[in-house]
Amino acid sequence: MAASTGMRMYDVIIVGAGPAGLCAALYSSRSRLSTLVLEKARPGGQASTTEWLENYPGFPKGVKGPELMEFFAAQAREFGAEIVKDEVVSVHFSPERKAVRTAKGGEYAAKTVVLCPGAEPRTLGLPGERELRGKGVSYCATCDGDFFTDLDIVVIGNGDAAVEEGMYLTRFVESATIIVVHDEGVLDATAIIRDRAFKNSKIKWIWNSVVDEICGDGIVKSVIIRNIKTNERTEFETNGVFIFVGTVPKTDFLRGAVEMDERGYVATNERMETSVDGVYCAGDARAKYLHQVITAAADGAIAAVAAEKYIHEEEGFREMVLEPASPVMVCFWSPASRESLDFMASVERIAEARAGALVLVKIDVYRNRRIAGRYGIKSLPTLAFFRGGQIVHKVEWPTTEEEVVAAAEKVVGRR
Amino acid sequence: MIQVDKVNFEEEVLQAEGPVLVDFWSPNCEPCMALLPDIEALEKKYGDRIKFCKLNVVGNRRLAISQKVLGLPTICIYKNGEKAAGLTGEEASAVGIEAMVREHV
Ligand SMILES: Cc1cc2nc3c(=O)[nH]c(=O)nc-3n(C[C@H](O)[C@H](O)[C@H](O)COP(=O)(O)OP(=O)(O)OC[C@H]3O[C@@H](n4cnc5c(N)ncnc54)[C@H](O)[C@@H]3O)c2cc1C
Numbered sequence: 001m002a003a004s005t006g007m008r009m010y011d012v013i014i015v016g017a018g019p020a021g022l023c024a025a026l027y028s029s030r031s032r033l034s035t036l037v038l039e040k041a042r043p044g045g046q047a048s049t050t051e052w053l054e055n056y057p058g059f060p061k062g063v064k065g066p067e068l069m070e071f072f073a074a075q076a077r078e079f080g081a082e083i084v085k086d087e088v089v090s091v092h093f094s095p096e097r098k099a100v101r102t103a104k105g106g107e108y109a110a111k112t113v114v115l116c117p118g119a120e121p122r123t124l125g126l127p128g129e130r131e132l133r134g135k136g137v138s139y140c141a142t143c144d145g146d147f148f149t150d151l152d153i154v155v156i157g158n159g160d161a162a163v164e165e166g167m168y169l170t171r172f173v174e175s176a177t178i179i180v181v182h183d184e185g186v187l188d189a190t191a192i193i194r195d196r197a198f199k200n201s202k203i204k205w206i207w208n209s210v211v212d213e214i215c216g217d218g219i220v221k222s223v224i225i226r227n228i229k230t231n232e233r234t235e236f237e238t239n240g241v242f243i244f245v246g247t248v249p250k251t252d253f254l255r256g257a258v259e260m261d262e263r264g265y266v267a268t269n270e271r272m273e274t275s276v277d278g279v280y281c282a283g284d285a286r287a288k289y290l291h292q293v294i295t296a297a298a299d300g301a302i303a304a305v306a307a308e309k310y311i312h313e314e315e316g317f318r319e320m321v322l323e324p325a326s327p328v329m330v331c332f333w334s335p336a337s338r339e340s341l342d343f344m345a346s347v348e349r350i351a352e353a354r355a356g357a358l359v360l361v362k363i364d365v366y367r368n369r370r371i372a373g374r375y376g377i378k379s380l381p382t383l384a385f386f387r388g389g390q391i392v393h394k395v396e397w398p399t400t401e402e403e404v405v406a407a408a409e410k411v412v413g414r415r
Numbered sequence: 416m417i418q419v420d421k422v423n424f425e426e427e428v429l430q431a432e433g434p435v436l437v438d439f440w441s442p443n444c445e446p447c448m449a450l451l452p453d454i455e456a457l458e459k460k461y462g463d464r465i466k467f468c469k470l471n472v473v474g475n476r477r478l479a480i481s482q483k484v485l486g487l488p489t490i491c492i493y494k495n496g497e498k499a500a501g502l503t504g505e506e507a508s509a510v511g512i513e514a515m516v517r518e519h520v
Contacts, residue, residue: 040508041445041446041449041450042445042448042449044445048445049445049446066445085452087508087510103509103510120505133486133503133504134484134485134486134487134489134501134503134504135483135484135485135486135503136485136486137486138485138486139504140444140446140487142443142444142445143441143443143444143445143446143447143486143487143488144444144485144486144487145443146441146443146472146473146476147472147476147479147480147485147486148485149476218483219480219483219485220485239485240485
């Protein structure tokens with residue numbers, strides 16, 4: 001990375017401008033952190049590919065997906081977030097510097113990174129599915145609905161997204177046949193959506209069935225439907241096949257860089273911290289219970305606040321402990337540890353007696369867990385002596401003032 | 416970019432000399448709108464060697480279907496009145512389209 005000298009160092013780089021990334025950008029730019037968002041398409045993510053959102057609070061009559069996402073983007077820009085159109089192709093994380101490289105050949109660096117690459121529609125791998133994509137096979141109702149005006153389509157999937165998008169498509173199509181693997185009347189979609197769909201006369205149902213194959217010559221002509229109870233296969237003529245069978249995380253470019261599960265979802269804790277310090281993940285790309293706009297936005301807010309804390313902690317520690325030329329005595333303590341509270345008076349006395357030669361820095365391990373963890377602090381209090389950025393001496397759980405005096409003398413000499 | 420529709424498609428695309436790129440799009444298609452600036456950038460770079468056209472499928476649905484286009488975004492290259500190459504959906508990225516254009520100029 002020779003080109004790195006003189007390169008601008010952002011406080012936060014956000015990868016992806018869906019609801020998670022845009023909300024992270026809002027929080028971080030509003031905290032006056034310099035914020036760069038890299039988005040390969042247009043801001044908005046999956047949420048701008050669905051026409052109506054009925055479950056984003058604050059809009060009692062619902063809100064259009066693309067419109068809500070324009071608000072998200074405008075609000076992030078309002079506080080100074082910079083949104084650049086480019087795709088991140090690789091990441092390089094070190095403790096001091098997080099760098100990302102882009103498809104257009106750019107390289108950007110930051111103190112922290114928030115990963116929000118989201119998810120994309122899952123494909124089924126059916127015979128014909130790939131060949132006929134864009135020729136009748138679709139994963140996006142708002143993109144392709146127009147084509148099927150007065151035609152007949154099938155919908156594969158029976159969760160909320162499948163049934164809602166199927167209903168949206170009935171505005172164009174003559175009929176939408178939803179193929180459901182469950183028994184008659186049973187859907188994965190929630191009750192309110194199910195009831196509405198059952199009342200829609202343009203929606204037809206085929207139960208206990210799966211699609212085995214999509215057939216066509218240049219464009220879709222039919223699907224082969226198999227009844228899973230009888231194993232009977234029938235050809236069903238149709239003009240289009242819309243597939244809504246969940247999503248997969250877009251995390252290939254992160255393999256090896258952060259921990260993820262076998263399906264590619266990034267592992268985080270409740271603060272959105274990944275396996276790498278200073279790197280966070282928010283939204284649909286993260287392993288979690290509910291993948292929705294509201295939870296993506298919430299994740300983004302948490303990640304940005306965690307990133308801000310990280311920057312302040314790390315900078316504070318560097319300025320006060322690692323950078324000074326003269327020795328520093330760090331007292332790791334916690335308000336919850338009686339011993340560490342009782343010992344503080346002794347520590348202060350020792351520092352005062354060596355004023356000018358030794359600086360005392362107190363670190364509350366409860367608020368600075370990561371730094372305490374990095375130096376392997378297990379018992380409180382622990383006194384660590386730093387010189388030139390390195391630990392030169394450590395006293396764990398001293399019981400007498402003399403123990404610490406002896407250690408201090410080793411570091412700064414006898415007084 | 417030249418706007419083509421059911422009236423001038425024949426003349427601008429099928430009868431044209433040299434390669435023609437057609438961007439099938441619609442205002443409802445978010446990924447299409449995201450792609451548009453990339454395609455305009457490619458026109459600046461390759462516009463002297465390949466003609467750039469865009470076709471709004473709203474109002475031109477039959478024409479699109481006659482070209483076997485039933486999904487957006489779709490970007491095709493025509494040569495001598497025949498479709499020579501095409502990309503759709505996720506494949507239709509800025510990088511993918513540029514590679515396709517290079518093959519045909
Ligand atoms: C058809 C459909 C209907 C839905 N309906 C609802 C609903 O009614 N209510 C609801 O709450 N939720 C709904 N959802 C789910 C909701 O859209 C998602 O949970 C939400 O968008 C996730 O946000 P995100 O920011 O994590 O990811 P995404 O929205 O997926 O955004 C990720 C962004 O990152 C970009 N990106 C990815 N990789 C890179 C990279 N390497 N470099 C640069 N940019 C990158 C992508 O282009 C994208 O813009 C629906 C989803 C779909 C598909």
